[in-house]
Amino acid sequence: xxxxxxxxxxxxxxxxxxxxxxxxxxxxxxxxxxxxxxxxxxxxxxxxxxxxxxxxxxxxxxxxxxxxxxxxxxxxxxxxxxxxxxxxxxxxxxxxxxxxxxxxxxx
Amino acid sequence: xxxxxxxxxxxxxxxxxxxxxxxxxxxxxxxxxxxxxxxxxxxxxxxxxxxxxxxxxxxxxxxxxxxxxxxxxxxxxxxxxxxxxxxxxxxxxxxxxxxxxxxxxxxxxxxxxxxxxxxx
Numbered sequence: 174x175x176x177x178x179x180x181x182x183x184x185x186x187x188x189x190x191x192x193x194x195x196x197x198x199x200x201x202x203x204x205x206x207x208x209x210x211x212x213x214x215x216x217x218x219x220x221x222x223x224x225x226x227x228x229x230x231x232x233x234x235x236x237x238x239x240x241x242x243x244x245x246x247x248x249x250x251x252x253x254x255x256x257x258x259x260x261x262x263x264x265x266x267x268x269x270x271x272x273x274x275x276x277x278x279x280x
Numbered sequence: 281x282x283x284x285x286x287x288x289x290x291x292x293x294x295x296x297x298x299x300x301x302x303x304x305x306x307x308x309x310x311x312x313x314x315x316x317x318x319x320x321x322x323x324x325x326x327x328x329x330x331x332x333x334x335x336x337x338x339x340x341x342x343x344x345x346x347x348x349x350x351x352x353x354x355x356x357x358x359x360x361x362x363x364x365x366x367x368x369x370x371x372x373x374x375x376x377x378x379x380x381x382x383x384x385x386x387x388x389x390x391x392x393x394x395x396x397x398x399x400x
Binding site: 174204206208210215216217218221222227257259261263268269270271272273274 | 315317324325326327330339340341342375377380385386387388389391392393394
């Protein structure tokens with residue numbers, strides 16, 4: 174079965190750039206999404222189809238996907254961005270797969 | 281406001297059956313694919329099942345194939361998840377999520393608050 178690997182945790186200082194990676198075999202050939210989940214809340218879609226931002230998501234969130242790695246980048250990270258982030262991939266052969274999640278800490 | 285609202289969760293014994301419902305509002309329900317995603321206590325997200333806007337195509341995770349059935353009644357703006365032969369590892373919060381298009385069940389832009397299923 175297809176697997177996506179994320180680092181368990183990432184730390185960043187306020188105002189700095191946070192990068193969260195997601196690795197999978199030929200991931201660049203699939204569509205990648207990213208979801209943000211804060212404690213006790215439902216997930217929120219922050220990036221879809223590799224690099225598109227839903228309405229209402231701040232411009233500081235961006236995504237890329239190439240080769241075996243998708244990356245979520247948060248520019249000018251704010252305290253409110255502290256959350257768990259999940260990558261997710263899809264193609265017609267693997268259906269929908271989530272990564273294990275990354276806890277982003279804003280120190 | 282675009283919303284989805286789950287219901288039907290509960291506690292039951294292994295081997296039991298349950299039907300979850302998800303009511304959509306604020307959008308043209310039949311024009312959007314829908315999915316169910318679950319989250320076990322303290323764990324990550326796991327996609328369970330998805331269906332296209334018409335309901336004509338359905339998709340399942342290997343872990344639930346043959347036990348769960350997704351369906352929708354577009355006249356009632358409602359999505360369902362029929363769960364049979366439930367196991368302890370099906371214990372989770374079950375989220376209903378709206379796809380971004382008629383066939384795109386995998387980019388989920390609106391999520392409900394979830395309904396809890398406990399199998400014990």
